Amino acid sequence: MPVNQTLALTTVPRHRRPKQSGGAADTRYRLKAISRALDVLEYFTEELTRHTLKELSGLAHMPESSLFRILSTLKHRGYLEQTPDGVYHLPRQFIYARLYTLAEDVKRLARSHLAALSARFDETASLAMLFVDEIRVLDTVETFQEIRMVNRPGRILPPHSSSLGKAITAFQPPELLDRMLEVYGLYKRTEHSITDRRVLAEEYAAIRERGYAFDREETVIGGTCIGVPVRLNGRVRAALSISVPLVRLSAQREGEMIEALLGRSRALEEDFAASRQPDRS
Numbered sequence: 001m002p003v004n005q006t007l008a009l010t011t012v013p014r015h016r017r018p019k020q021s022g023g024a025a026d027t028r029y030r031l032k033a034i035s036r037a038l039d040v041l042e043y044f045t046e047e048l049t050r051h052t053l054k055e056l057s058g059l060a061h062m063p064e065s066s067l068f069r070i071l072s073t074l075k076h077r078g079y080l081e082q083t084p085d086g087v088y089h090l091p092r093q094f095i096y097a098r099l100y101t102l103a104e105d106v107k108r109l110a111r112s113h114l115a116a117l118s119a120r121f122d123e124t125a126s127l128a129m130l131f132v133d134e135i136r137v138l139d140t141v142e143t144f145q146e147i148r149m150v151n152r153p154g155r156i157l158p159p160h161s162s163s164l165g166k167a168i169t170a171f172q173p174p175e176l177l178d179r180m181l182e183v184y185g186l187y188k189r190t191e192h193s194i195t196d197r198r199v200l201a202e203e204y205a206a207i208r209e210r211g212y213a214f215d216r217e218e219t220v221i222g223g224t225c226i227g228v229p230v231r232l233n234g235r236v237r238a239a240l241s242i243s244v245p246l247v248r249l250s251a252q253r254e255g256e257m258i259e260a261l262l263g264r265s266r267a268l269e270e271d272f273a274a275s276r277q278p279d280r281s
Contacts, residue, residue: 036062037070041079041090050089095132103129106230106238107138109271113264114141117242121257126151128164128227129238130172133179135165138238149223149243158219159184160200161193163227164239166213170204171229171236177204192217212258213239217246224249228261231269233276240265 043051043059053071057064071088074080080088090098110127117125118141126140140151159169159180169180186195194200207213215225227241242257 036060037074040067040070040074044080044088044090049095050083050087052087056088092132099129099131102232102237103131103138105275106232106268106272109275110139110230110238110240110268111141113240113268114139117141117240117260117264118143120260121242121244121253123248123257124149124151124243126164126241126243127238128157128168128241130168130236133176133183135159135162135168135180135239137164147245147247149220149225149245151243156184158189158193160186160195161189161215161218163213163215163225164241165227166203166207166215167227167229167239167241168236170207170213189219190217190221194218211262222246224254226254226257226261228258228265230265232272238268240268 040056040060043056051059053064053068056062056071057067060067071080071082075082075088078091079094081091082088106129107127114125114127117123122143122145124140124142127138128135129138135157137151137153137155137157139153142148142150157165159165169177172180181197181200186197186200187193188195194203211228213227215223215227217223219225222245223243224246225241225243227239229236230238230240232238240261242261244253244257
């Protein structure tokens, strides 16, 4: 005999879901208060890290009384900090997060330039970047020669003796330059290291004038490095270098390396600027 089957119908409660418009015009589900707070945070950039209440009021076109409440909330929740004289700034961990994102972009753009420098001269080429008040190696392409100079990503560089460190430090504002030297310390890596502040100031001035830095056995005996600054958004934030044992360095080869480094630095700056342009496709 056929068996009668009964289908049980279960009613599933429906949850209201916001419609996806796909466009920027649908603002029904946005909270203006949160949007305004995020707008304020976005005025703190890598170049403009500190703002007063008056400066932010001008940037945001917002009354100081309303803006003060937003800043107080952001400060209370740990998204902003305030100095004794009333200047607001991002916490150090937030600055590092932004810098690491920037560093990954620079590393990606610089890779081909490092490879080209290393291939042309068969020597080690490196990239470094400034992280708040210390300089770190981001990337390196090593030569396969048995006798070679090496660099390791993540290494913190001395601002007074390495070519990468000097190429970046020389172009920083005086207050930051002094802090960088204090953070790392002035001590002799070799007998050729510069530890006298007056002599070091003259060295930085010479670097700014000629546009590149040398490490002539100041970090490692038997090795020379040439470093050139790289400007990101108009400010020196990174540097490229070639490291070579003295036994393979002639005056002619040194001149060729300087010219090649300067050319690659300009090309990297152009690549970076182009990567920051809005996509108009």
